[in-house]
Amino acid sequence: EALEKFSIVKTLQAIEAANVVLLVLDAHQGVVDQDLHLAGLIIESGRAVVIAVNKWDGLEKQEREWVATNIERRLPFLSFAKTHFISALHGSGVGLLLKSVKTAYGSALAKIPTPQLTRVLEEAVADHQPPLVNGRRIKYRYAHLGGKNPPRIIIHGNQTEATPNSYRRYLENYFRTALKLQGTPVMIEFKTSDNPFRERKKPAENPQEKRKRIIASRVKKK
Template sequence: MSKPVIALVGRPNVGKSTLFNRLTRSRDAIVADYPGLTRDRQYGTGRVGSIPYIVVDTGGLSGEIEGVDPLMAGQVRVALEEADAILFLVDGRQGLIPADEVIANYIRLFDKPVQVLVNKAEGYDHALANSEFFQLGLGDPIAISSAHGDNVAYAVDKVLSELSEKEEQDEFDADEHPGIRVAVIGRPNVGKSTLINRMIGEERVVAFDMPGTTRDSIFVPFKRGEQEYTLIDTAGVRRRKNIKEKIEKFSIVKAIEAMEESHVVILLIDGSEGLTDQDLTLLGLAIESGRGLVLAVNKWDNLSSDQRQWVKNELSYRLQFADYAKQHLISALHGTGVGDLFKTIQAVHSAAFKRVSTSDLNRVLEQAVLEHQPPLIAGRRVKLRYAHLGGLNPPRVIIHGNQVDKLPQAYTKYLINVFRKAFKWVGTPVSVEFKASENPFEGRKNKQKTRSTTKKDESAFSAMKKTKKKKQPKRRQ
């Protein structure tokens, strides 16, 4: 089942941003700054609760009757349309106000499951805090504290469990999409559909010279040589006669879902416009998904030599954090460089699923430590004892040792680069995790120390008794 989408709705200062950060366990929320969307739209992957999900913060709504419709018709309307469930936050300390009722009436129009969360309820009687919000007619409220986490996991699990019962039939079947699954993502009008048409060699995906011509992701299976592929077009496809709107909204939710269902992600960048903040946002999402990554700079044929040099310099400077991803300079329209993408896709896919033995991992780890030892922490050297492979796609290396929780980020980056080079993990993120090893002799030492102390005490006690016995005077007859 694809990840459900939960939208956070409510007035300003009711704690939505705090709840968003708690649900995503992050402080730097991803901002989707796409055409038609405001900067307040934030997307993240939910990590609180038993089921993974996507959470969207819609920004604060004033709730004023005269000005609420234009505001809701924009970013909030799009978020509520693509959401599977809505978390409606209200202020438990301030109580029910008319603005909450206005927002509640608008939410009802979307016919989505709604859970009212009475925030800032820490230190309050929950039944009393919830009492007046029953008037909203949106079911039983749940008192929470987004700042302290009270009842947050319970509320999320309640919403997700209800969704999972309704969506069991929508499970993703990998067998229906064979081969290497490749998601093509990018901003509107960068040439995603044109690239897919060029890769499969036919007009399987409708392409228009207009941003956002389609909404939903589609799967395009095909075969090249002996290798099967399934291309995932995050723009989707629609018939020409159904295209009536001038510009449609770009759905970042569909891009996230497509990346999670893929093996390799191609991020398509418009070379004529250079690297934008929107491209960096999508790149951050692609890295967070853990999938293999390929960067393709499109419309390269239309650039002058000066423009090409400027774009190369910008990519080299601004994409240092994603230097593991191979870059391709292409023209989707004319086909220049498109064929080279397949070789890189296969290499990235092979790297993401490449298994290495524990002995090889430990050999590389030992050599890395010899060449560059871990730092001293409080006068003691951090010890990295052994490593093993914890997962694939992306490769995940688990390293056991002492004081590993105090290792600086720079040393972790060093180990990632060493493993990547040694095992040719090209184009895929590599995760290195640390676990503190228990000292098997620690308990034995404590027992020995206890025994030693006990023996010393017994010896001292015996000696004391003998001394006292000698000092006792003899009784007179």
């Protein structure tokens, strides 16, 4: 038990220290419980990830189809990650694997300007409007980058805290596709703030100043 805890701690440390995590699966076993646990830790850390399915060359066509389906079924939360079928022994597919690692690294640390994020947000809302809350439509005003590795997009607007999870996932996928972010999760955070264009209540006028203004107005009329 002590050895298992030590192994988990070392795994967590390795994930936190990495910019891109390479999740290696055994093609002969498919996705086992240990793989699921590791994948969960990767998601919690927010790290970019690339999936490598090793020993692929030793499988028949039917077995390969089963493995591909098994990965899609058991790791749907890693659908943003690129999957490579490789043979470490013979080196096949390794070149493309390293290319995906580089792409994921670039996506995780991408510098995205506020105007671009706001434009993508406007396009996402135009394609699919957010739901109504108490008869009022949730309104998003602008978006900016709040952090990297993973990209953390902060969306400002009215009633944003009422955004349902389904619409949050829609925005995550929309931003990832529009910005061509590959291999990295995209975090969306909402900030609700007052409408800056809302008419503000004017401060009460001083009685003496009010009398002077009325008198001055009457003098002008004469």
